[in-house]
Amino acid sequence: MNPAPTRADDEKNIGGVHIKYLYHCARQLWLYGKGYRPEHRSDLVSFGEIVDETSFTRRRDIDLGEAKVDWVTTGAVVHETKSSRTPNPDHAAQVRHYCLLLERRGITVQGGTVHYPLIRRTTPVDWNAEARAQAETDEHRARSVLAAPHAPPRLPRSHCRGCSYLDYCWGE
Numbered sequence: 001m002n003p004a005p006t007r008a009d010d011e012k013n014i015g016g017v018h019i020k021y022l023y024h025c026a027r028q029l030w031l032y033g034k035g036y037r038p039e040h041r042s043d044l045v046s047f048g049e050i051v052d053e054t055s056f057t058r059r060r061d062i063d064l065g066e067a068k069v070d071w072v073t074t075g076a077v078v079h080e081t082k083s084s085r086t087p088n089p090d091h092a093a094q095v096r097h098y099c100l101l102l103e104r105r106g107i108t109v110q111g112g113t114v115h116y117p118l119i120r121r122t123t124p125v126d127w128n129a130e131a132r133a134q135a136e137t138d139e140h141r142a143r144s145v146l147a148a149p150h151a152p153p154r155l156p157r158s159h160c161r162g163c164s165y166l167d168y169c170w171g172e
């Protein structure tokens with residue numbers, strides 16, 4: 001089964017989901033880029049959306065087109081909420097990407113915070129020259145994956161737990 005392309009990969013803007021998938025699995029990113037969207041069947045994704053929607057009542061999403069930032073506070077601190085109980089490098093990478101997108105719109109970004117309401121923790125995300133370089137590298141890597149003519153290989157099965165693309169990759 002080959003998902004139909006939606007539009008040329010080089011026209012795509014890179015959003016937070018692209019960065020998340022880049023860190024998890026290049027194949028997942030590639031499939032997402034081709035328009036394959038099984039997320040609505042994933043209980044984990046639904047759970048994350050519920051946590052996201054109920055954890056904070058005073059918040060305002062910021063729609064950047066290619067990315068939706070949870071909210072930005074005074075001094076341009078980017079906030080991202082995660083349903084995970086375990087801080088993960090891809091969470092900080094997403095926040096760095098949002099910082100990059102905001103900065104490109106002329107905003108002087110101070111940094112970011114990842115919120116983990118289920119474990120009542122926050123993790124700060126620095127925004128400096130090193131973080132900017134990392135964000136630009138991630139964006140470039142994501143574009144390279146999206147432009148690949150064929151799907152990248154599967155991860156080892158043990159890494160696929162909870163992935164919404166299990167059906168496609170493993171026929172489950």
Ligand code: SF4
Nearest residue numbers: 025154155160163169
């Ligand atoms: S099922 Fe595994 S190989 Fe397939 S996209 Fe998900 S993580 Fe990657």
